[in-house]
Amino acid sequence: MLELFLQTLLNGLLQSGIYALVASGLALAVGVVGIVNFAHGEFVMVGAFLSWGLMTALGVDPLLGLPIAALVMFAFGGLTYRLTIRHVLIAPELNQMLLTFGLSILLQNLALLFFGGNTRTLNVPYGAVSVPLGELSVGLPKLLAFVLAAVLLAGLYFVLYRTSLGRMMRAVAQNRRGSALIGIDVDRVYLIAFGVASALAAVAGVLISVLLFASPTVGLVFGLKAFAIIVMAGLGNLTGVLWASVVLGVSEALVQTYVPGGGGWSDAVFFLLIFVTLVGRSWRGAR
């Protein structure tokens, strides 16, 4: 009984690593650039296909291909910013949303066009390896994903709070015009932030390709959950992403294990959490 409970907590915790990785990129885009990127899930999907492509075409292991995918997506994110996002930054929010929603549809359909709707799986030698933790066991890929997510998030926080680039990012996030007045190249900061957000999505995509598969719709679920996480954390609040991911991952695992028919309900958890968070905030605001 206790073993099942501990294994459930462990499952939830490990799942939250992937959620945190996807959500941190989205939080960066929302928090620094100030744009709600509806195509973030599709950026994850592109990362998954890059991983699959590198493995099948060149035989590159996904973990080794991870920096390549991140670099490619950084460049892709930068290009997307330059060509599209930059031009709607001062436009009404609806225009921004329509733009990123359009990007999402475009990317998904391009993937369908080039790769078809098939599920692409990766055959990695460590796919079935498990690490025993006493009576419990953890899949090596999931553990690696969790550790990598923790390291990358720690790195991201370090950059944000201990480097001049991070200070510039936080300054731009707080006051764009004020930052420009004190000499910060706001456009460059936006480009870097959006590029890093895209690279984080790619890293998540690579890990998802190992844990699950690559398909044109693989990013959709993770994109939705990332929205739930940044709503819980507070829009643009990067430090809140980690605990919100853990809350979502562990809640889902507990519902799956202890609620009868919980497997069907677990995906409703994030809607419930969004609802509770928003209602709670509005009550607090009213007082």
Place this chain on the structure above:
Amino acid sequence: MRKLALMGAMLALSHAGAVKVGVLLPLSGPSSVSGQAAQNGYRLALDEINRAGGVLGKPLEIEIEDDGSAPAKAVPAFVKLVTVDKVDFMAGGVSSAVTIALSGPAKQYDTFMAWIGAAAVPVEDAFADNPYFFHYHPWAYYNFEAILDMFKYLKRSKGAKNIAIAYEDGPFGSAGINDTVAAFKKAGFNVVLTEKFKTGSGNFGPIVSKAKAAKPDIFYWVGYDTDAQPLATEIKQQGLNVGLLYGTPPSWPVGFEKNSLSDREAGLSLWLSSSPLKASRDFVAAYRKKFGNVTEEYFAPLAYVNLMSLAAAVNRAGSTDKDKVAAELAKTNMDTPFGKLTFSKSNKIKYQGFKGENWLHFQFLNDARVPVYPIKFAKTPLVYR
């Protein structure tokens, strides 16, 4: 210029009055592997039909639309095919949820449907009174008879007694789950776990943890190809020790055979490319010639048989009159890669094609799908534990 216009006019005239078949398939979404396999089957059949003179003296035309494995996308696509493209017959159909959603428009437009998939019992209920609904795929209860028969064999020969069931929460997985559990219990099995999951979510950690605590001999799952790898991964990673992992997705992920995670997992198929039947060997040869490879997905030959039998029925009827074509299609008696195709009553519909006798159980062994049950078709003994 005048020559070109004349050629265009002649080409248009040659196609005027051609029989048109609308094909609705999941080319994207959870059932896309089946949908794409079926698309190839239709293209192969179309080539053969038109090489042999077409239908009613004209080349047969097919219009393929993607239903996205989603009712919301399927209904407008169906209505477009019927009302804008004005197809004479509808074919295709893989997902049960999609097909249930189509039952309304099908009644509204009195559409002739030669349907290849959609095995869930609610589909049978939805089309029970439809005089133009021909269903080729065995219903879920036929599938289940085949599965139960194999599990009983495992009980006799290997002592398998405890079953864990994981099923997706759509109509494909959920319909009839209570009957499934009752039938297992009646056959003397202990159903130690019954858990539902959301297809495509990939989050099987808690289900596998619960299964580990329940100690099943057989882990039986009903879902789609998107669930195969995440579930197999989780089972291996958590070290769930089961006698047999058995899944019944309509199709498996592309290249799953070559993935070490698939090793010893078993499943159900209406057809395997290694089938010794002549019609099957002919199909495999024609498929290889056209596409340069061999498919393992049974929806490819099923779609092929679907269009071939429909075209033959229209030719025999001598017109596209629905009643005449239905009467001729009902008389079908043709050799197919699955064995003989005839239509007879099922529990609720008038025209049911294949039934339980066509199922084969296979196991992923040495990078291939190897038939293991029924014993008379087995190429190697089933590997248990």
